[in-house]
Amino acid sequence: MPNVRVVSRNFMEMVAALPAAKLDDLYESPWTCQAVVRSLPPLAKQYVLRLLFxxxxxxxxxxxxxxxxxxxxxxRVAIDKLEQLRVLIDASERKKGDSYKLNPKLQKQLQEVLRTGGGVPREALPASFAARVPSLADLDNYATKQWEAVLLQLVSTAFTEGPSTPMNNSLAQTFQRAGLITAPKGKEPPKITDAGFQFLLMDTNAQLWQIVREYVASAEDRAMDSADLINFLLELGFLNVGEPYNLNSLSPMQQNVIKELAALGVLQIQAGTKDRWFIPTKLATNLSASISEGSTAPSGEGCVIIETNFRVYAYTTSKLQAEILRLFVRLEYQLPNLVVGSLTKESVSTAFSSGITSDQMITFLTKHAHPHAASKTPVVPETVTDQIRLWENDRNRVETTPSYMYKDFPTEETYEAVVNYARDIGALLWDDPAGQRLIGRAERHEDMRNFIRRQSAPQRR
Amino acid sequence: MMDALTPKDDISQVVILLDANPYFWGEKSSRGANRAETTSFTFDRFMEHVLLFINSIFLLNQANRVVVIGTGATSCAYLYDSQGIEVAANARSARAVKKQSAVEKITQKLEDFVAKEAVCDLNQGMEDTRYSLLSGSLSMALCYIQKVLRGPPPHPRPRILCLQGSPDAPPQYIAVMNAIFSAQRSLVPIDACVVGDQTSAFLQQATHITGGIYQKPATPEGLYEYLAMVFATDLYSRKFLQLPGASAVDFRASCFCHKKSIDMGFVCSVCLSIFCKGQRTCTTCNANFAPNKSSAAAQKPKAS
Incomplete structure (x- = not known):
């Protein structure tokens, strides 16, 4: 089961998995260097700063x-992470791991960043364009709308028999690669998977990162250099939100990327008579911001109020919010700006069977709490959280363990010896002295078999 | 409150109190010139180190915020706020301002500030210009932090860094101590890096009380190393790193009557004001120390 919190971090693991030479090439770009440093655990960041000069x-x-x-x-975690990303290079002469130094390329770039104070990767278009650029609020709306449209496509596979609107092709592929929807078999439309349900409950940053990750992972299939792509994606995060940047000056590969990102709401593309330009939205800043470990980016205003009687009120006009709530809440009625429902055993159990855990539900409800509810502690009433957990426990009353059964022992002594041995190594699950049978854990089967062989060997002699 | 005690991430709000007292730095550079030293630590060099440090903080986390408050001889001013929204006459100049880097903004504001200082000083006549207005800038920093903490969550973890050059100002003793205690109350650590010649008893006490770090670099030329190694450490990482501990702290108080540092003195039994000589009435709270009875009963000598 993919862990919700590590998804965004996984991106850096993907970067770390690149071959050393390629990784070193990445550090030619000051933007990648900064993004990598910011993604490190706090202690590792301090080490980089200490070694910088x-x-x-x-x-x-x-x-x-x-x-x-x-x-x-x-x-040790910090040092490991630094080594993985080749931020620290082994510089020892004799024994491995004796001494380290900073990756010289990264060091040079970061020193430069400190001297100049960073700045922005590329020049924004001159002020004459400013009048045609949408206001920040409009841009935010645009980003939210685009992103919700993407998620709605995913949600639509959950409830209707098939997608109500034909799904954007490249998006559907990305969803499939990420394992969020099933691959279409013949005429059967794709269905949402367990991972897909969990994906819906993540916060926007984690969602965006998972999509971007899949996008990069499939870069090679589309004849793109993954290192170039990573560089460009990380660079985008450093652009100023709401400023126009020239699209024509980009390479064809980058233009392609821009088009795909525009579909996600990360950018908005505008075209004039001669020029085309793109404007990063608030989602773009997430590209560099949300990868840092443990930091919680401010999310939007919440809208959900939960009462102790399991009633859920969501003050939202967003169709997506209502659809997501529908995953585990029985909706009762909808007003133009209000969705009312209740948490019932049936609705929550349906969610459990689609692979959503109680923790994910509670985290979602807490994160999206209405400001009035959020100011109280606990945000979600205890009776509700307890009940959700109890319902989940109900489902887990039976536990399965892969195991082997041993029977038909030649003598009672052998049986006793085997039972004692099994108990000692912690493999024993059940024994039946009358019938001379026992059941042991499958992972210790090798040990058990060897022991039984040794037991019966002297008797054969 | 629990949140404040155990920071979960390394997002910081650093308020830097920059000693920009023109008299202190002027004296320092002229002394260096007299001795024909080429390596003297001038204000320019000091600022190079500080600007490098500010950029380092931005490098560590994109959500880090920095505020710089200039401390002069007669006034204090906000020099830079990374969250600040520049008020510009028209859209074009707003864009121009936005493009400026932190370094440009700070240096520009600093020039304005020093120019204003000079005018202030001429108008006000002679105040003691050897001292910087530490109490003023500390109060401004605390006000700013209160504003941040009362704003919408999530809050960055605030801390104050004093870069002090000029000596302690005894007349400001009470104000500084009050600021220190209010910092302690709101769990804001005060770090101090003294670049002047004397150690600062005020800042030693401030760091001791609020749990900050006090350092007086032996070689001010290597200031950046001190800043990066010690003072760039966020509050989260401080739990895991070896950092210089408190050396001997000068706990001496200043008397309220002459603002002198004293080892032993008299304490008002009502309001705990400190005096270097026995008084008939307390000048702070007007308590009458029963003059006809034995004065020792009302006025206890205070051991340091």
């Missing part, structure tokens, strides 16, 4: 002294 190799011993003795775990 150190040219010589630093021994791992002295780096270990930076951390407190009871924080060595965190220290």
């Amino acid at each position: 150190v040219e010589a190799a630093v021994s791992s011993k002295s780096m270990q002294d930076w951390a407190l003795t009871d924080a060595l775990n965190k220290h």
Whole structure:
């Protein structure tokens, strides 16, 4: 089951998985360097800063002294992460991991960033265009609308027999690759999967990152260089929201990317008589912002109020919000700006059977709480959270463990010895002394078999 | 409150109090010139280090915020606010301002600030210009932080960094202490990096009380290293890193009557005001120390 919180971080793991030479090439771009540093765990960031102006190799011993003795775990995680991303390079002469130094390319770029204070990757178009650029509020609306349209396409596969509107082709492919919808078999329309249901309950950042990740993962199929693509995507995050940038100056590959991102609402493309330009929306800043570990980007105003009697009120006009709520809430009636429903055992159980967990539901409800409800503690009434968890436990009363059954022992002594051995290694699940049978865990079967062989061997002699 | 004690991420709000007292820096550079030292630590060099430090903070997390408050001899002013919305006469200049980097904004504001300082000083006549208005800038920083904490969540974790050059100003003792205690109350650590010649007893006490870090770099030329190694550490990482601990803290108080640092003095039994000499009535709360009875009963000597 994909963990909701790690999805956005996985992007950097994908970057780390690139071959070393390609990764080093990535660090030619100051924007990638900054995005990579910001994605690191807090401790690792501090290490990068400390080593930034150190040219010589630093021994791992002295780096270990930076951390407190009871924080060595965190220290190792930080160093591992830095090594994975080749931010730290092994510079030891004899033993591996003896001393480290910063990746020289990254070091050079970051030093430059500190001296100049960063700035923006490319020049915005001159002010004469400013009058034709939509206001920030309009841009936000546009981004939200586009993104909701994308998600609605996904939701539509959940309820109707087939998508009510034919799905955007490249989008459908991306959804399929991400395992969010099933691949179409013959005439049967694609159905939403368990992962797809969970995807709907994630926050926008995590969702966006999962889509972008799939997009990059499939870059090679479409004859794009994944390193170039990563560079460009990370660079986009550093552009100023709401300013126009020239589209014609981009390479054909980048123009393609821009078009696909515009469909997600990350950018808006406008065209004049001669020029075309794109305007990053607030979703674009997420591209560089949301990858940092543990940081919570401010989400939009919530709208959901839950009462102790399991009634759910959502003050929203968004069709998407209502559809998502419908995943685990029985909707009762809808007014122009209000959706009313209640959490029932049936509605929640349906959600469980589509693979949504109680924690995901509660997190969703907490995250989208109406400001009035959010100011209270707990945000979601305890009776409701407890009941949801109890309903989930109801489903988990039976636990399955793969196992082997052993029977027909030659003597009672052998049986006893085997039972004792099984108990010692923690493999015993059930034993029946009268019938001389026992059941052991499947993962210890090898040990069990060897032991039984050894037991019966002397008797054969 | 629990949130404030255990930060979950490393997003910081750093308020930097920049000592821009022209008299202090002027004296420093003229002294350096007299001794014909080429390596003297001038204001220009100081600012290079500070600007590099500010950029480093932005590098660490895109959500980090920085505010710079200039501390002068007679006034204080906000020099830079990374969240700030520039008020511009028209849209075009607004765009121009937006394009400026933090460095350009700060240096421009700093020039304005120092120019204003000079005018202020001429108008007000002679105040003691050796001292910087630390109490004023501390209060401004705390006000700003209160504004942030009362704004919409999520809040970044605030901390104050004092870059102090000029010596402690005894007349500001009470105001500074009040600021320190209110920082302690709102759980805002005060860090201090002293680049002047004297150690600062005020800032030692401030860091001790609020749980911040006090450093007096032995070589001010390497200021950036100190800033990056110690003061760039966010409050989350501080739980896991070895950081310089408090050395001996000068806990001496200043008397309220002559603003002198004293080892031993008299404390008003009603309002705890400190005096260097025995008084008949407390000048702060007007308590009468029963002059006809033994004065020792009302006025206890205070051990340091």
